Amino acid sequence: MGKPRNAISPTRKEDYPEWYQQVVKAADLAENTPVRGCMVIKPWGYGIWENIRDSLDSMFKETGHKNAYFPLFIPKSFLQREAEHIDGFAKECAVVTHSRLEADADGILQPAGELDEPLIVRPTSETIIGELFARWVQSYRDLPLLINQWANVVRWEMRPRLFLRTAEFLWQEGHTVHSSAEEAMEETRLMLRTYADFAENWLAMPVICGEKTESERFPGAECTLCIEAMMQDRKALQAGTSHFLGQNFSKACGIKFQSVLGKEEFGWTTSWGVSTRLIGGMIMTHADDDGLVVPPKMAPTHVVILPVTPKEETRAQVIEACEEIAKELRALSFSGGSLRVDVDDRDLRGGEKYWSWVKKGIPLTIEIGPRDLEKGTVFVGRRDQGAQREGMERQSFVEQVPNILEEVQANLFARALAFREENTVTVDSKEDLYAYFTPENKSKPEIHGGFALAHWDRDPQWEEQLKNDLKVTVRCIPEETGKFGTCIFSGNRSPGRVVLAKSY
Numbered sequence: 001m002g003k004p005r006n007a008i009s010p011t012r013k014e015d016y017p018e019w020y021q022q023v024v025k026a027a028d029l030a031e032n033t034p035v036r037g038c039m040v041i042k043p044w045g046y047g048i049w050e051n052i053r054d055s056l057d058s059m060f061k062e063t064g065h066k067n068a069y070f071p072l073f074i075p076k077s078f079l080q081r082e083a084e085h086i087d088g089f090a091k092e093c094a095v096v097t098h099s100r101l102e103a104d105a106d107g108i109l110q111p112a113g114e115l116d117e118p119l120i121v122r123p124t125s126e127t128i129i130g131e132l133f134a135r136w137v138q139s140y141r142d143l144p145l146l147i148n149q150w151a152n153v154v155r156w157e158m159r160p161r162l163f164l165r166t167a168e169f170l171w172q173e174g175h176t177v178h179s180s181a182e183e184a185m186e187e188t189r190l191m192l193r194t195y196a197d198f199a200e201n202w203l204a205m206p207v208i209c210g211e212k213t214e215s216e217r218f219p220g221a222e223c224t225l226c227i228e229a230m231m232q233d234r235k236a237l238q239a240g241t242s243h244f245l246g247q248n249f250s251k252a253c254g255i256k257f258q259s260v261l262g263k264e265e266f267g268w269t270t271s272w273g274v275s276t277r278l279i280g281g282m283i284m285t286h287a288d289d290d291g292l293v294v295p296p297k298m299a300p301t302h303v304v305i306l307p308v309t310p311k312e313e314t315r316a317q318v319i320e321a322c323e324e325i326a327k328e329l330r331a332l333s334f335s336g337g338s339l340r341v342d343v344d345d346r347d348l349r350g351g352e353k354y355w356s357w358v359k360k361g362i363p364l365t366i367e368i369g370p371r372d373l374e375k376g377t378v379f380v381g382r383r384d385q386g387a388q389r390e391g392m393e394r395q396s397f398v399e400q401v402p403n404i405l406e407e408v409q410a411n412l413f414a415r416a417l418a419f420r421e422e423n424t425v426t427v428d429s430k431e432d433l434y435a436y437f438t439p440e441n442k443s444k445p446e447i448h449g450g451f452a453l454a455h456w457d458r459d460p461q462w463e464e465q466l467k468n469d470l471k472v473t474v475r476c477i478p479e480e481t482g483k484f485g486t487c488i489f490s491g492n493r494s495p496g497r498v499v500l501a502k503s504y
Contacts, residue, residue, distance in 0.1 A: 006289035007359055007387075016233045021162070023283055026359040027292035030162050037160040037167030041276070044360055047300025048279055049170060053150060055202055055297070056172065056274070059194050065146040065174060070129050072151075073119040078127040081252040085126065088219020092155040094121040094167075121154040126220065126245070126271055129175045130253030137177055137267060139258050144187070145177040153275075163280035164237075164504055171275035177255055177267040181246070184268035185223070188244040191272040192225040195240035202336075203278065204295040204413035205229050205285045206420050207239060208451075208499055210476030215460055218271075222246040228475045228499060230420040231284035234450040236475045236501040239281050242272035280504075285416050290387050292361030295412050296405040297336035303329055303401065304362050305343045308350055308369030319345055322368055325378070325398065334402040336409070358387050363408050364401065365389070384408045384415075423450030426497070430488045437470045437502065451475075451501050455494035457487035465489075466500070475499040 008026060012019050024030055029045030032038075041049060057067070073096060079086045096119040098111035122128070129147070137145060150172050157165045174191060178184040192209055199207045207227035217224040221243040228236050249255070250266040259265050286293040296302055305322045309315040326341045333339060344353060350367070357365055358381070367379040367389070378397050381389040382404065392400075427433045439448040449472075456462060456474065466472045481496025 007291050007355060008289050011289040012232060017161075019289070020280075020284060023287045023292055023359075024162050027361060029279070029283075029292070032162070035167070037157050039162050039166050039168075041170075044300060045279065048282070048294065048298055049276055051298050051300065052202075052274075052278055053172070056194075056198055057148075057150070059198060060148050060172075060174065063146075063190060063194065064144075065148045065176075067149060068147050069149050069151065070125050070132065072122055074122050074125070074128045076118045076120055078131060079120055081127060082220045082249060084248075085220035089123045089155075092123050092157070094154045094156055095119070096121065122151070123153055123155045124271075124273075125149070125151075125153075125173055126175065126249050126269075127253065130249045130255060130269070133175070133177055133267075133269075134254040134256070137255055137257050140179050140260055143177055143179045143257060143267065144183065146174075146187075147176065148172055148174040161280075163276055163283070166276075169276050171273050173271060173273040176270045177250070178269070179257065179259070179265075179267070181268050184246075184270050185244050187270045188223065188225055188242045188272070191270070192227065192240070192242040195242070195272075195274060196227050199227055199229065199239055199278075200413060202295070202297045203282050203285070204297075204409055204416060205239065205281055206413065206417040208476060208478055210478040210499065212241075212476060213458075213460070213463060213474050213498075215463055216474070218243045220245060220248050221271075222248065226476050228501075229281055229285065230416075230423065230451060230501075231281070231504070232287075232419070233284070234423050234448075234501075236451070236499075236503040237277070237281045237284065238475070238503065239278060240272075240274040243270060245269040245271060286412055287361070288386070291359030293383050293412065294361035294363065296334070296363045296409050299336075299340070299361070299363050301340045301342050301362060302336070302405060303339060303341045303364045303366060304357050305341065305366045305368065306350070306353055306357075307343065307345050308367055308372075310369070314370040318368060318370060318373065319343070321373055325366065325368070325394070328398050329401060332398075332402050334405045336405065339401065339405075354381070355387075358383065363405060366397075382408060384411050420451070424453065425450065426453045428455070428488060433488060433500070434470065437472050449502060451499055453482075453497040454488050454500055455485035455496070456498050457490050457492040457494050459487075459490060459492075462487075462489040471502055472500050473503055475501050475503060 008022050030039045030041045099113035101109040102112040104110050154168050157167045160166050199205045207229045212224040223244040225242045227240045229239050247266045255267040307318045307322045309318050322343045326343050329339045329341045365381040376394050377391050380392050437449040477498050485494045487494040
C-alpha cells in the first residue's frame, strides 16, 4: 500500500519547523517582506486576528477597561528611568536618531537633522504610558485607572518566524493603576483568567496557568503570571502574560495620588498582553498534514459553499441554489456569533477549489451540483475530521449547522487537551528528567519530550543548568503546585512541582 498523500509537505513528523512554514504559506495567512523580520498579514490571517481582537476587546470592556492609543516613539530617557526594564529590552530596541532625509551631491539620500534625544520605537509602553498616567492620576477618586491599547510594537528579532517571532507584530497591552497592592494583584489574576478563558473557549487551546520564575519575569515586574500551551511538537508556547509591577514604574514615572486619608502615595500598577503569536499557537495546536484547522469561533468564514457546475446550462440554477442556502445559513447563529458564509463561484476545477479551503482550515464546506439539486442533498466536509466528505439531506443539514460548529469547536479542544495529557509526565529524579528530554537517536530531529512535572527547590542554579544541558526551562509554577516534596536536583525541600519543557 502506497504512502498517503497530504497537501502539506513535509509532514509534521518529517520536519516540524518546515511543516509550520508550509501551513502558513498554503493557508495564505502571511508572508515575509523586503524588511527582514517583518511580515505582511494577508486577508485570511488578518481575518483571524480581527476575530481575536474583537472577542478579547469585548471581554476587556466587560471587566471595565477602556481603549486608548499612545505614541509609537518613546524618548530614550524614559526607558532609562527603570533600570531593570531597560536592561531587559535594550538589545531588542530599534532607535530613531534623525528627523529627515536629504540628498547628497550624488543624489543619494542620507539621514539628516540629528535628534537632540534618540527615540525608541516602542518595544512595550510602560514608560511612556506611565508618564501620561502621572498627569491623569491625582486622587484616589481617579482610581482604578483601567486602560488598554491595540497597537504594533517592534523588537529587533534575530531569528524571525512568521507569527511566532517577528521584528514588528500586533498586540494589545493593558495598563492599570490601583490604590493598593491587593487590588493590583487581583487585576493581574483577573486578566490572566481572561486570557485562559479566551485561549480555551475561543482558540480551543488548553493552557496551564501559573507564575514565572524570577529569572523569567517581565523586566521591572514583581510578579509575572502566564498561560502556557503545548504545541504538537510537544514544546511549550507562552501564549499570554499578566504582570504585577508593584510601585516600580510608579516611582520611576511619578504616578502619585492623594489617599482617602490625605496622604500622598505611589500607585500600584499592572500590565498585560497577548499578540499575533496566538495565531502561531492556533496553527501548531490544531493544523494537520493537509493544512490549517481553524476553530469555528476564530474563523473569518464558517461555511463555504462550492457550486459544482460541470455544464453551462445548469450553472445558473446551481448558483441560485447555493445563494439560497447561504441566505438561510446567514440568518442562523451559534456561540461564536452570526454565521459567516461565502459562496465560492470562482472559475476553478472542483478539486482545486475544495482543497484551497481545506488548506485554509475552513470549518465546513458544502458542495452542491445538479444531481444534489435533484436529490435534495448536499455534500459536506468537516475540517476537524480531515478531508473526508459525506452526503446529507439539505434541509436537515441547514438546521444542524449551528450544532455542528459547536461540535467542531468542542472536538478541537478535547483533542488538544487529550494530546497534552498524553504527553505530560511526572518525574521524581534528575535521571528520569534527563532521559525524558534526550532523544535516543540524536542524529534525527524527531519530536521528543513534552511537559514534565517535577519538584524544584527554587534555586536558580538548576534553571541555568537545565537550559545549558537540555534547552529546557521552567515554564511556570502552576497555580496548583501540589504538596511539598523533594527537589530532584538538590534533595532539599520543594514547595511544589513546576512545569518543565522545551519552548518557543
